[in-house]
Amino acid sequence: MQWKKLNSLEINLKTARSRQKSYTDVRRRDLEFQIDDWVLRKVSPMKGVVRFGKKQKLSPRCVGHYRILKRVRNMAYELVLPVELASVYPFFHISLLKKCLGDPTYIVPLESVAMKDILTNEDELVEILDRHVRRLRNKEVASVKVLWRSQPVEGAT
Numbered sequence: 001m002q003w004k005k006l007n008s009l010e011i012n013l014k015t016a017r018s019r020q021k022s023y024t025d026v027r028r029r030d031l032e033f034q035i036d037d038w039v040l041r042k043v044s045p046m047k048g049v050v051r052f053g054k055k056q057k058l059s060p061r062c063v064g065h066y067r068i069l070k071r072v073r074n075m076a077y078e079l080v081l082p083v084e085l086a087s088v089y090p091f092f093h094i095s096l097l098k099k100c101l102g103d104p105t106y107i108v109p110l111e112s113v114a115m116k117d118i119l120t121n122e123d124e125l126v127e128i129l130d131r132h133v134r135r136l137r138n139k140e141v142a143s144v145k146v147l148w149r150s151q152p153v154e155g156a157t
Helices: 002-027
Strands: 038-042 062-072 076-080 091-093 097-099 125-135 140-148
Touching (some): 038 076
Antiparallel strands (some): 038 062, 038 097, 062 076, 125 140
16 A cells, blocks of 8 residues: 555655746756857856946946856856956856847947937928827827828838
């Protein structure tokens, strides 16, 4: 009697393991980087922990463009970090890295871009293309389609 219970428990445990393995295999992706590849460092999602000077509700999920210096074992890489991050340990697990698409040498730093204080764009009305009245339960809402000077006909709002 007890032998049958143990056998059925083993079968149930094996089916649960295989089910969980199939769930994790769907999400798992095999990552491998080469030396001199550029990667992004994922920021820690823990509350109250400030990593890489990022702290706000809308902070980015990944920071920087770092070059891979060397591979350490199968799952860790050493990155070339800037001087500001000299206190950060340069070795990172592969799960904390994301491949950088594009060439980071073409990135223009924001400090070099000159911006005006007033960022406005004044569009002039050319013509009204369409009028439409939408009826809701208790009221009517008027809509107007307008063609602006700086927009093509497809960009009319």
